[in-house]
Amino acid sequence: MLPVEMTVNGERRRGAVDARRTLADYLREECALTGTHLGCEHGVCGACTVLLDGEAVRACLMFAVQADGAAVTTIEGLGGPDGALSPVQDAFREEHGLQCGFCTPGFVVSVTALLQENPKPSETEIREALSGNLCRCTGYQGIIGAVKRAADAR
Amino acid sequence: MKPAPFEYHAPETIDEVTGLLAEHGDEAKVLAGGQSLVPMLALRLTRFEHLVDVNRVAALAGFARENGTLVVRACTRQRVMERDPAIAAAVPLLARATPLIGHFQIRNRGTVGGSLAHADPASEYPAVAVALGAELELASPGGARRRLAADDFFVGTWTTAAEPDELLVAARFPVWPARSGFAIEEVARRHGDFALAGVACAITDGRAGIALFGVGSTPVRVRAAEEAWLAGAPAAEVAESAVRDLDPPADVHASGSTRTRIARHLVERAVTRAQEGQRVAG
Numbered sequence: 526m527l528p529v530e531m532t533v534n535g536e537r538r539r540g541a542v543d544a545r546r547t548l549a550d551y552l553r554e555e556c557a558l559t560g561t562h563l564g565c566e567h568g569v570c571g572a573c574t575v576l577l578d579g580e581a582v583r584a585c586l587m588f589a590v591q592a593d594g595a596a597v598t599t600i601e602g603l604g605g606p607d608g609a610l611s612p613v614q615d616a617f618r619e620e621h622g623l624q625c626g627f628c629t630p631g632f633v634v635s636v637t638a639l640l641q642e643n644p645k646p647s648e649t650e651i652r653e654a655l656s657g658n659l660c661r662c663t664g665y666q667g668i669i670g671a672v673k674r675a676a677d678a679r
Numbered sequence: 680m681k682p683a684p685f686e687y688h689a690p691e692t693i694d695e696v697t698g699l700l701a702e703h704g705d706e707a708k709v710l711a712g713g714q715s716l717v718p719m720l721a722l723r724l725t726r727f728e729h730l731v732d733v734n735r736v737a738a739l740a741g742f743a744r745e746n747g748t749l750v751v752r753a754c755t756r757q758r759v760m761e762r763d764p765a766i767a768a769a770v771p772l773l774a775r776a777t778p779l780i781g782h783f784q785i786r787n788r789g790t791v792g793g794s795l796a797h798a799d800p801a802s803e804y805p806a807v808a809v810a811l812g813a814e815l816e817l818a819s820p821g822g823a824r825r826r827l828a829a830d831d832f833f834v835g836t837w838t839t840a841a842e843p844d845e846l847l848v849a850a851r852f853p854v855w856p857a858r859s860g861f862a863i864e865e866v867a868r869r870h871g872d873f874a875l876a877g878v879a880c881a882i883t884d885g886r887a888g889i890a891l892f893g894v895g896s897t898p899v900r901v902r903a904a905e906e907a908w909l910a911g912a913p914a915a916e917v918a919e920s921a922v923r924d925l926d927p928p929a930d931v932h933a934s935g936s937t938r939t940r941i942a943r944h945l946v947e948r949a950v951t952r953a954q955e956g957q958r959v960a961g
Binding site for chain 2: 527543544545546547550566567568571574577580581582583585586587588590591635638639653654656657
């Protein structure tokens with residue numbers, strides 16, 4: 526077991542992990558943050574997307590030990606402390622940007638990262654940024670609408 | 680936990696990395712961005728007793744301009760290639776190729792050296808390196824360095840000329856003259872997928888580079904087409920020449936002849952675009 530220490534949603538976390546434990550498994554099983562979903566577990570579906578030092582990454586494609594010293598933000602860390610929705614979460618609700626909800630955490634984290642870097646994305650930029658997340662309900666139109674709404678709300 | 684167990688190493692210097700590679704030989708694998716390696720481990724397509732994580736080696740991060748060369752250290756994230764205006768200014772083809780790689784979440788982790796060393800024949804950076812005449816710098820245990828032309832580095836699918844105890848430390852891209860044109864074109868089933876076929880090309884006074892990808896076991900440099908292009912042949916002729924000797928693999932995604940046809944169209948389009956770019960630059 527290897528020692529690992531990171532900041533998760535602003536909270537210091539110290540633990541010991543097997544080298545082969547992915548960051549996604551660590552967040553879900555050690556930190557009990559099950560909002561980070563695991564779909565394909567090999568980098569295709571995007572459901573496990575989290576922010577690593579502010580950048581959107583696949584939590585299934587890195588080992589927890591590699592996040593030693595990093596700041597991780599999961600879907601649980603995006604809303605307000607009182608449970609208030611973030612602007613992106615709110616826009617997803619308003620635009621019916623989720624159906625079953627399985628892919629939603631990954632989409633919301635990816636869109637949060639997109640809008641931080643590019644607050645007024647074009648339709649093409651939105652579609653390109655969303656291409657790394659899969660929605661099996663195929664609710665993409667609502668999701669695109671949510672990104673536009675969140676961008677307009679800023 | 681899906682990958683098989685391994686021992687994890689997180690060295691901080693290049694010498695420590697090559698030392699570990701020398702010590703563990705075939706049982707060790709370098710872990711850079713992990714965007715190809717970790718899926719392969721998760722699916723148990725491969726397994727290693729030792730993973731040598733190079734993400735904490737400071738000497739492998741960042742890039743620098745050395746006179747006429749852009750030196751990109753191996754563990755520099757692909758996202759830097761996409762975002763930093765200094766990259767687009769020095770090696771425009773590198774900046775233009777990057778958005779074609781996976782998705783932005785992948786490029787945030789994926790590294791330039793990782794993509795080159797992984798040597799997937801359908802990936803973009805190897806073709807860019809070959810088209811531009813880049814050199815790849817390898818470090819051996821004990822600190823020795825050698826440079827290989829990109830042409831000589833890629834020897835087969837997922838196979839390079841690097842020895843098991845050598846580490847790719849940097850890619851050295853020549854900065855082409857101001858009056859140059861560049862283009863990269865590819866066709867993939869979905870955005871971010873590996874290309875069915877693609878081409879990277881560059882032209883300036885007295886020099887041209889054309890490298891195809893996704894159509895062989897390595898990037899395919901097509902010298903006859905480069906010469907025809909330099910001699911002023913029309914784009915369609917250059918394209919015809921580029922695919923004349925191709926024998927692309929067939930798989931579930933496309934037959935060999937489909938890949939050839941796609942490649943021909945892409946070369947024609949890319950060559951035309953690069954020429955336009957050169958005209959504007961001049």
